[in-house]
Amino acid sequence: MPSETSALIEIDRLTKQFGTFTAVDDVSFRVDRGEVVGFLGPNGAGKSTTMKMLAGFVTPTAGTARILGEDVVDRPVAAKRHLGFLPEGAPTYPEMTVEGFLGFIAKIRGFRGAERRDRVARALDLTTLHGVRLQPIETLSKGFKRRVGLAQSLLHDPPVLVLDEPTDGLDPNQKREVRDLLTRMAPEKAIVISTHLLEEVSAICTRAVVIAQGRVVADETPAQLAARGPNLDAVFRDLTLPAAEAA
Numbered sequence: 326m327p328s329e330t331s332a333l334i335e336i337d338r339l340t341k342q343f344g345t346f347t348a349v350d351d352v353s354f355r356v357d358r359g360e361v362v363g364f365l366g367p368n369g370a371g372k373s374t375t376m377k378m379l380a381g382f383v384t385p386t387a388g389t390a391r392i393l394g395e396d397v398v399d400r401p402v403a404a405k406r407h408l409g410f411l412p413e414g415a416p417t418y419p420e421m422t423v424e425g426f427l428g429f430i431a432k433i434r435g436f437r438g439a440e441r442r443d444r445v446a447r448a449l450d451l452t453t454l455h456g457v458r459l460q461p462i463e464t465l466s467k468g469f470k471r472r473v474g475l476a477q478s479l480l481h482d483p484p485v486l487v488l489d490e491p492t493d494g495l496d497p498n499q500k501r502e503v504r505d506l507l508t509r510m511a512p513e514k515a516i517v518i519s520t521h522l523l524e525e526v527s528a529i530c531t532r533a534v535v536i537a538q539g540r541v542v543a544d545e546t547p548a549q550l551a552a553r554g555p556n557l558d559a560v561f562r563d564l565t566l567p568a569a570e571a572a
């Protein structure tokens with residue numbers, strides 16, 4: 326049942342264990358409409374695993390995740406209807422053309438005929454992919470493949486976007502285009518992006534959730550985070566390095 330709350334994303338005490346190893350440890354946060362949350366942490370901190378649980382691709386060991394009130398485990402189809410997810414890496418089906426792949430995703434999302442064509446054209450527009458629409462995905466550069474992944478996540482214009490390193494592999498111009506696109510869409514959506522780029526957090530995020538060794542160590546605005554130390558790099562280091570290493 327949808328819960329009586331305005332948050333579009335609610336993560337409550339989410340935990341994932343792989344054998345005896347705890348990759349995500351009691352993580353809770355909420356994201357309202359209009360927020361762009363930067364999910365930050367060192368390699369292996371648990372960002373992708375948290376995002377995969379939120380997207381319904383990994384089953385939590387404990388805790389819950391809801392999208393527009395729909396529990397991602399109990400009501401996976403309803404939750405996914407409201408979600409656009411960009412996983413790490415490149416889209417699957419590398420032999421498909423960009424347009425063929427997006428048409429296929431549109432069909433899975435339930436669009437037919439003219440609406441399907443319109444959705445694909447709009448996704449190509451938003452991600453500036455018209456020029457390569459007839460090219461097989463496997464022949465594209467890394468940045469273009471990343472944008473094909475982003476295009477599929479936007480196709481159904483979902484209210485919630487969960488994007489795992491959306492600007493990874495993009496050149497500076499493409500990075501700016503994607504950041505501008507996310508900023509334009511932000512007022513209508515709840516967006517979570519993971520990133521290693523601290524400047525990205527300052528540029529587009531309204532909030533930063535920092536995770537280290539599976540646990541949330543900060544959840545505040547980028548300005549509050551920056552005010553904790555001489556610069557964001559130093560703050561990030563102090564928050565995420567174990568005490569002995571940081572000394």
Ligand SMILES: Nc1ncnc2c1ncn2[C@@H]1O[C@H](COP(=O)(O)OP(=O)(O)OP(=O)(O)O)[C@@H](O)[C@H]1O
Pocket residue numbers: 343348366367368369370371372373374375
């Ligand atoms: N299927 C799995 N089986 C065992 N361990 C896993 C599995 N998936 C992830 N892990 C481990 O869980 C931890 C968290 O991984 P995760 O990919 O979530 O980190 P991350 O913060 O996204 O890292 P990065 O910034 O490098 O992408 C890592 O130690 C990883 O090796």
